[in-house]
Amino acid sequence: MHPPMQIERPNSLSKIAEDHIRECIIRGRFRMGESILEVKLSDSLGISKTPIREALSALNLQGLVQIIPHRGAFVFSLSKQEIVELCQYRLLLETAALDQSFAKYSTTLVTELENILIKMTTARNVGAFEDYLDLDTDFHDAFFNHCGNFYLCEGYNKVSDIIKTMRTYLSKSKDRITKSFEEHQAITELLKDGKLKSAKTLLKKQITRADRAYPDLLSSVKI
Numbered sequence: 001m002h003p004p005m006q007i008e009r010p011n012s013l014s015k016i017a018e019d020h021i022r023e024c025i026i027r028g029r030f031r032m033g034e035s036i037l038e039v040k041l042s043d044s045l046g047i048s049k050t051p052i053r054e055a056l057s058a059l060n061l062q063g064l065v066q067i068i069p070h071r072g073a074f075v076f077s078l079s080k081q082e083i084v085e086l087c088q089y090r091l092l093l094e095t096a097a098l099d100q101s102f103a104k105y106s107t108t109l110v111t112e113l114e115n116i117l118i119k120m121t122t123a124r125n126v127g128a129f130e131d132y133l134d135l136d137t138d139f140h141d142a143f144f145n146h147c148g149n150f151y152l153c154e155g156y157n158k159v160s161d162i163i164k165t166m167r168t169y170l171s172k173s174k175d176r177i178t179k180s181f182e183e184h185q186a187i188t189e190l191l192k193d194g195k196l197k198s199a200k201t202l203l204k205k206q207i208t209r210a211d212r213a214y215p216d217l218l219s220s221v222k223i
Contacts, residue, residue, distance in 0.1 A: 017055035101146035
């Protein structure tokens, strides 16, 4: 007897709206602090305001949207202190994940990072900015892919979309893309040579750059 066929259910309208709004926030199409108008989204997506409202509520729980009573929904924004704390949290999680993944699967991890670097090179050469940022995310996600710790992964997932959004703003300069790429190359080489401590030192420098670049983030906030 054949097993029952699995039917893939289409996404609900609220999930479609949620994914669309999330993508717009991460890519910087909806700027930090910008008002999100339900009626505008309803018209552009061709759906009623109810699923839009449900999507905004879900994104509010994820920290990407801030809902202010009697004022509406806004793309999240961060104070300098919040960015400092986020960088500290991210650093704790990434270094712990790197420690565990390197201890268990160092060869597999390095191979994956090298493959990502090859794709990064292609993306840079053709000027595919968003593809490069996705690969930047993949690079850091690799630490968690091999760490074998569910709770580390869950902790990182809770802030991953906020980190992706910040990465978009902080990588708009060509010089920053170059710096980012060189650091990813160096981290990979250090890990390949077994120099975990040095790799983590460079990783710390890269992660904490966000709080030092706060004025650039602030200039991107919608007034």
